[in-house]
Amino acid sequence: MKKRVLIAEDHAIARSGIKLAIKDILPLAVVHEAGSEKEVMLSVRENDYDLIILAVAMPDTESVALISHLFSCKKDSRVLIFGANAGKASLPDRKHPATENPFERLSAKEKLIAQYYLKGYTSTEIKKILCLHASTIGTFKTRLFEKLKIKSLIGLFELARVHQPEPFALPRDTL
Numbered sequence: 001m002k003k004r005v006l007i008a009e010d011h012a013i014a015r016s017g018i019k020l021a022i023k024d025i026l027p028l029a030v031v032h033e034a035g036s037e038k039e040v041m042l043s044v045r046e047n048d049y050d051l052i053i054l055a056v057a058m059p060d061t062e063s064v065a066l067i068s069h070l071f072s073c074k075k076d077s078r079v080l081i082f083g084a085n086a087g088k089a090s091l092p093d094r095k096h097p098a099t100e101n102p103f104e105r106l107s108a109k110e111k112l113i114a115q116y117y118l119k120g121y122t123s124t125e126i127k128k129i130l131c132l133h134a135s136t137i138g139t140f141k142t143r144l145f146e147k148l149k150i151k152s153l154i155g156l157f158e159l160a161r162v163h164q165p166e167p168f169a170l171p172r173d174t175l
Helices: 012-025 037-046 063-073 108-118 123-130 134-148 153-163
Strands: 004-008 030-034 051-055 078-082
Touching (some): 004 012, 030 037, 037 153
């Protein structure tokens, strides 16, 4: 069986070198590359990997949240973290979350939209399900990010992992 590998590194030359090393060791490996957090999220959503090699300090990336998301959604994947600050990264402890649940700051509609994002729905899908305009979904997403003090959907996944141990339930007609 061919091994599937994802290399997540923002420098193309580094990705190329890592890919060459992998192909030298595992000539039949299927190797995918991602140069940003967005590309990593798309790749892991569409593929299963045996190994994810992740640069810990990619620009515009919430590294700890990305790592936590990979550990939670790709339980069968091994994740190799490297970089200058790799030893300094630490994952939040799920057993000792902050006393305030940031999801309590959200309105009912914001919570509903957050639930859809956490279930993997795209903005376009949410727009269709809730019969809202794309700009309205964008406004809700912006408010979510501001109220929850996050910069990306990875941050939303991390907050849910820490503060919502039970998965959100969506209305039955959308499942």
